[in-house]
Amino acid sequence: MPIPEDVTGDEIDKDVRQELQSLPKTLAEDVARNLVMVARLIDEDPEGAYGYSRVALRLASRVAAVREAAGFAAYANQKYSEALAEFRAARRMTGSVELWPVMADCERGLGRPEKALDMAGAPEVHKLDKAGQVEMRLVAAGARRDMGQLDAAIVTLQSPELASSSVQPWTARLRYAYADALLAAERVNEAREWFAKAVEADRDGSTDASDRLAELDGVEFVDALNDEDQGQDEEPEAVPVDDADDADESEDSPAETETETQTETGSESAAKTATDIAPGTADEAGSEADKD
Numbered sequence: 001m002p003i004p005e006d007v008t009g010d011e012i013d014k015d016v017r018q019e020l021q022s023l024p025k026t027l028a029e030d031v032a033r034n035l036v037m038v039a040r041l042i043d044e045d046p047e048g049a050y051g052y053s054r055v056a057l058r059l060a061s062r063v064a065a066v067r068e069a070a071g072f073a074a075y076a077n078q079k080y081s082e083a084l085a086e087f088r089a090a091r092r093m094t095g096s097v098e099l100w101p102v103m104a105d106c107e108r109g110l111g112r113p114e115k116a117l118d119m120a121g122a123p124e125v126h127k128l129d130k131a132g133q134v135e136m137r138l139v140a141a142g143a144r145r146d147m148g149q150l151d152a153a154i155v156t157l158q159s160p161e162l163a164s165s166s167v168q169p170w171t172a173r174l175r176y177a178y179a180d181a182l183l184a185a186e187r188v189n190e191a192r193e194w195f196a197k198a199v200e201a202d203r204d205g206s207t208d209a210s211d212r213l214a215e216l217d218g219v220e221f222v223d224a225l226n227d228e229d230q231g232q233d234e235e236p237e238a239v240p241v242d243d244a245d246d247a248d249e250s251e252d253s254p255a256e257t258e259t260e261t262q263t264e265t266g267s268e269s270a271a272k273t274a275t276d277i278a279p280g281t282a283d284e285a286g287s288e289a290d291k292d
Helices: 014-020 025-041 046-059 064-076 080-094 100-109 113-120 123-127 130-146 150-157 171-184 188-201 209-216 224-233 241-251 281-290
Strands: none
Touching: 014 025, 014 064, 025 046, 025 064, 046 064, 064 080, 064 100, 080 100, 100 113, 100 130, 113 123, 113 130, 123 130, 130 150, 130 171, 150 171, 171 188, 171 209, 188 209
16 A cells, blocks of 8 residues: 655654564564554544555564554454454553453444453453543443443443543543433433533543534534635626616615624543444454464
8 A cells, every 4th residue: 555755654652663673674664654554544544544554464463563553443444353353462462451441342342242341340450540441431331331221321430530620631531421321311401511521621622522512502503614605606796887876875884794603611432333243253353363
């Protein structure tokens, strides 16, 4: 797959670069450039990112960072069985529990929420950092909702991290998940309060909390920019010579227009689309991937 000339491979994280030092220099550069493309495209073009991840995987399947990148690219494309296999391979290579929450979310994607809940109660969770534990809580709440246990999902999200007034990288997503669960339980007033709190914490626009809040408030947004562009495209009507004076007079009394604008202000694993696959498929995929 083509890679832009401005991509050198030096853009990757220093820890990943260190992993690639086990490869011949030219090969390491090729792998690094493909990994950079995965990182660049994974949000905007998941299919493109997946393609580059497969190239990197063919070049260096025994590098943990490559297996992890391939896992996230597959995950972004809802290829949960493949993603789980890659995450398992990366975990075996590194011994790290960092991928535990996303592995559990893959189980949800495969239609196995019970397995995700088992993983949420496993000893590995205690080895996660705070961000990882919050992520695991989000996955567990999602699994509860998958099983129709809405009240249990709400309780699962109630935590010191949710109650804290400090804003952390995970705060917006945690508040959003809680608001969404409350709304599903038809606790609309509480849901509105927590969507507002999610907006307050969502400094980088990682959620659509502002849209959800506006929807609850019955606010409809009008694209004024498009309306203005359409007005500019219209040809001005010619003014007959005899009516020129009348036209001049009319300019002294332009029609008034009103524009209402309303700004809403208020106080990091959302649910994934489930894919039904027969039990055991992920394990088989993992075995195939390890043969690379």
